[in-house]
Amino acid sequence: MRTFFFWLGFAALAAGSTNQARADKLRIVTTTADLAAIARSVAGDAADVRSVCTGREDPHFIAAKPGFIVQARDADLWIRIGLELEIGWERPILEGSRNTKIRVGAKGHLDASEGLLLLDVPQTQVTRAMGDVHPMGNPHYWLDPLNARRIAGTIAARLAQLAPGHAAAFARNAAAFQQALDERMFGAELVKAVGAEALWAKTQDGTMGTWLSDAANAARAGGWTKAMQPLRGQKIITYHRSWLYLANRFGMSVSGELEPKPGVPPTAAHLTELAENAKSDGVKIILQEPFYSTKAANQLAERSGAHVVVVANSVGGQPEAGDYLTLLDLIVGKLAQK
Amino acid sequence: MHFSRLYGVVLLSLAMTGACGLAADESANTNLLEEVRLLRARLDALEKQLADMTARQAATTTGTILVATASPVASENVVAATQRGMQSFNPDISVIIDTFYHADSTKEGIGHIAGEMSGFGHTHAGGEEHHHHGVEDGFNLRHLELQFSADVDPYFTGSAIAAIDLEGAEMEEAAITTTCLPWGFKVKGGKFFSDFGYINAQHSHQWDFTDRPLIHQLALGEHGLNDKGMQVSWLAPTPFYLLTGLEAFQGDNENMFAYQGEDPLPSRSGPRLGVGWIKFGPNLPGRHALQMGLFGGLGNHQEAHDGQTEYPPGVWTPGGDGIADHWLDGESSFWGGDVVYKYDAPLPCGEGDFVWQAEYFARRKDLEMVGNDFAPALIGKSRVDTQDGYYLQATYGFLPRWRAGVRWEQVGLINASDLPDGTSASYGSSYRAGTMLDFSPSEFSRVRLQANRGSYETEDGREPATEVFLQWMISLGTHGAHNF
Numbered sequence: 076m077r078t079f080f081f082w083l084g085f086a087a088l089a090a091g092s093t094n095q096a097r098a099d100k101l102r103i104v105t106t107t108a109d110l111a112a113i114a115r116s117v118a119g120d121a122a123d124v125r126s127v128c129t130g131r132e133d134p135h136f137i138a139a140k141p142g143f144i145v146q147a148r149d150a151d152l153w154i155r156i157g158l159e160l161e162i163g164w165e166r167p168i169l170e171g172s173r174n175t176k177i178r179v180g181a182k183g184h185l186d187a188s189e190g191l192l193l194l195d196v197p198q199t200q201v202t203r204a205m206g207d208v209h210p211m212g213n214p215h216y217w218l219d220p221l222n223a224r225r226i227a228g229t230i231a232a233r234l235a236q237l238a239p240g241h242a243a244a245f246a247r248n249a250a251a252f253q254q255a256l257d258e259r260m261f262g263a264e265l266v267k268a269v270g271a272e273a274l275w276a277k278t279q280d281g282t283m284g285t286w287l288s289d290a291a292n293a294a295r296a297g298g299w300t301k302a303m304q305p306l307r308g309q310k311i312i313t314y315h316r317s318w319l320y321l322a323n324r325f326g327m328s329v330s331g332e333l334e335p336k337p338g339v340p341p342t343a344a345h346l347t348e349l350a351e352n353a354k355s356d357g358v359k360i361i362l363q364e365p366f367y368s369t370k371a372a373n374q375l376a377e378r379s380g381a382h383v384v385v386v387a388n389s390v391g392g393q394p395e396a397g398d399y400l401t402l403l404d405l406i407v408g409k410l411a412q413k
Numbered sequence: 414m415h416f417s418r419l420y421g422v423v424l425l426s427l428a429m430t431g432a433c434g435l436a437a438d439e440s441a442n443t444n445l446l447e448e449v450r451l452l453r454a455r456l457d458a459l460e461k462q463l464a465d466m467t468a469r470q471a472a473t474t475t476g477t478i479l480v481a482t483a484s485p486v487a488s489e490n491v492v493a494a495t496q497r498g499m500q501s502f503n504p505d506i507s508v509i510i511d512t513f514y515h516a517d518s519t520k521e522g523i524g525h526i527a528g529e530m531s532g533f534g535h536t537h538a539g540g541e542e543h544h545h546h547g548v549e550d551g552f553n554l555r556h557l558e559l560q561f562s563a564d565v566d567p568y569f570t571g572s573a574i575a576a577i578d579l580e581g582a583e584m585e586e587a588a589i590t591t592t593c594l595p596w597g598f599k600v601k602g603g604k605f606f607s608d609f610g611y612i613n614a615q616h617s618h619q620w621d622f623t624d625r626p627l628i629h630q631l632a633l634g635e636h637g638l639n640d641k642g643m644q645v646s647w648l649a650p651t652p653f654y655l656l657t658g659l660e661a662f663q664g665d666n667e668n669m670f671a672y673q674g675e676d677p678l679p680s681r682s683g684p685r686l687g688v689g690w691i692k693f694g695p696n697l698p699g700r701h702a703l704q705m706g707l708f709g710g711l712g713n714h715q716e717a718h719d720g721q722t723e724y725p726p727g728v729w730t731p732g733g734d735g736i737a738d739h740w741l742d743g744e745s746s747f748w749g750g751d752v753v754y755k756y757d758a759p760l761p762c763g764e765g766d767f768v769w770q771a772e773y774f775a776r777r778k779d780l781e782m783v784g785n786d787f788a789p790a791l792i793g794k795s796r797v798d799t800q801d802g803y804y805l806q807a808t809y810g811f812l813p814r815w816r817a818g819v820r821w822e823q824v825g826l827i828n829a830s831d832l833p834d835g836t837s838a839s840y841g842s843s844y845r846a847g848t849m850l851d852f853s854p855s856e857f858s859r860v861r862l863q864a865n866r867g868s869y870e871t872e873d874g875r876e877p878a879t880e881v882f883l884q885w886m887i888s889l890g891t892h893g894a895h896n897f
Binding site: 131132133135136137138139140141142144145148162163164165166167170171172173175178203206207338339340366367368 | 570592593594595597598599648650651652653654692694696697700702704755757758759760761762763766813814855856857893894895896897
């Protein structure tokens with residue numbers, strides 16, 4: 076018993092010293108790698124950022140490992156996607172961590188969906204017969220660059236509350252991230268000429284397409300907007316309803332999913348139906364994440380003549396996608412090739 | 414946010430006035446109706462105001478870009494608040510229906526064998542007979558589990574779980590847990606499952622096999638170690654996962670920590686059982702996770718046995734006559750270890766996930782004969798029983814939503830009794846092998862086929878038995894996420 080307490084004390088001391096070493100830094104734990112990437116851009120050197128999901132796995136299905144509890148125990152700020160994306164594993168981690176700073180409702184708990192305009196918010200009564208429906212809205216919002224822009228602002232504001240001394244730096248970092256995002260989205264020249272806010276407004280009210288059809292405007296456009304221009308107005312099919320926000324921002328629409336219902340794997344009958352629709356809708360792209368089987372997508376491609384595009388939807392999901400901007404570079408690049 | 418809160422208050426007061434109105438007399442009713450009418454008018458006004466505000470804010474968000482440089486979020490948060498649906502303080506409620514079909518190869522049923530197993534057999538502890546004969550051939554409704562849980566206030570959470578079966582309802586869990594203690598401490602009180610080992614604290618719908626591991630069933634009974642008590646646990650500030658807990662229980666487990674207190678058994682005040690455990694989880698890279706635990710418990714135990722008939726006195730009849738004739742009192746203890754390894758594959762719907770778990774459990778009952786109607790010479794003599802057992806099991810998700818599993822169990826590797834008359838007895842061990850296949854159409858439903866083949870050392874010799882289970886369970890409502 077005495078040896079046991081000796082080792083326990085020793086371990087506590089060891090932990091204390093490691094905690095000491097990074098005591099001056101804020102400790103941020105995010106549920107997904109995308110939030111971690113944005114948080115890193117905003118926090119700079121002032122924080123140590125970790126993520127529960129790596130970007131290679133499906134964030135719906137994560138085991139609440141003891142290691143995650145240890146990370147959450149030491150966190151000053153917990154950032155989640157929300158909208159019940161993490162419903163299967165967040166609570167055991169937060170409760171297991173016994174960290175009162177990051178409880179739901181505390182200053183150290185940030186739901187990144189705050190302040191975003193959400194899609195797929197059910198307007199009628201939902202039942203689970205509809206599959207894995209998220210009653211508060213579609214949680215795959217991080218692939219919309221405008222949402223990433225807003226999340227950076229939300230994180231900066233919360234960090235400023237937690238570490239007021241660094242508030243100016245957080246605001247500066249967030250602005251730099253937003254500016255970089257604006258330039259990647261529209262091209263530096265267009266941002267300079269028209270202004271980022273006006274451009275984003277056009278992507279929101281649906282006038283971007285017409286505006287770009289003016290050759291003078293199109294000539295100045297760069298970045299993702301230019302690359303995605305040929306895809307504007309196209310319909311695509313995706314595996315899960317996880318590309319909706321991205322499609323929406325670039326003027327595409329999602330005509331169907333390989334899953335017959337959210338969370339339900341593809342069935343033969345559903346694929347037959349999809350193939351018909353794909354042909355009549357002129358679908359050229361079937362888009363999905365690497366962690367889903369490509370069997371159904373390939374079958375549909377064969378029957379409809381569309382191309383299968385497999386690309387990560389999360390930072391770290393593929394080696395090239397090291398941060399948020401390179402993730403979008405990767406996705407846009409893959410889509411624009413088709 | 415203010416509006417939704419006000420709205421909630423108005424609704425609440427409406428509901429309350431409405432509820433009170435039921436009991437009130439005629440004139441009060443008229444007054445109440447008037448009041449309700451006024452409140453309703455106010456509500457309508459508020460609703461309109463809220464709708465106007467939402468519309469206004471929606472207009473601003475679509476028209477302009479929020480977010481910018483210096484103070485980017487203040488205006489956005491307001492938008493978020495109005496977007497959200499009305500929240501409520503209702504507890505999370507879920508219902509689990511757990512039903513299965515069972516068939517076995519034995520004449521008297523598998524429950525009978527468990528009751529006759531050498532060294533582990535019936536103890537007739539406590540005054541009342543327990544009517545848990547385990548599974549029946551044919552259709553079984555294990556139970557309907559009703560779960561309620563919610564944050565109570567900033568300081569506590571509460572959870573209540575009632576298990577209802579055809580014989581009545583039972584309070585499976587009614588626990589209050591702190592959420593506000595610093596330094597990694599947590600206190601739990603009420604009636605709950607002990608957190609020792611791995612499988613004891615899990616509810617039956619969480620198990621990877623339909624039935625409880627044999628050693629747990631034999632040593633602790635059909636409900637495991639679930640008792641009224643208090644638990645203090647501590648998450649150590651170590652770089653790895655280290656959780657340790659101490660529990661004090663009243664001590665009324667039917668098999669190991671029973672209390673009767675009737676003459677000639679001494680009365681003992683509670684708590685009569687203490688349990689301690691420690692769990693350790695190293696930081697494995699990637700998707701691997703490992704947790705290891707050690708545990709032990711020590712408590713009082715009393716047994717009332719009925720082995721002889723009164724007329725003619727002293728004739729040994731194993732079935733007894735229903736009247737206790739000798740009594741034992743003393744201590745009972747257990748110790749063991751558990752290990753769980755999980756590989757969490759990146760694929761959806763459990764495909765590629767692998768779980769391996771094992772537990773070892775040993776127990777010792779150290780009792781003294783405190784009364785014997787037919788052999789008074791044995792009073793004061795001791796009886797010591799030692800038994801152990803383990804199980805090993807693994808499951809693998811071989812397709813999305815499909816899992817296969819195998820389990821191997823042995824009990825009675827140590828299986829000995831030192832009897833009050835000075836003699837000793839030693840019994841053989843029993844084993845059981847199981848295999849299962851389950852399909853989970855969604856997170857909320859599961860169908861499972863399981864087969865067991867066992868060879869049991871019983872008082873009537875060695876008995877083989879084959880069992881088949883076809884289980885079907887569902888979960889309704891907001892069912893919380895499960896722990897590791």
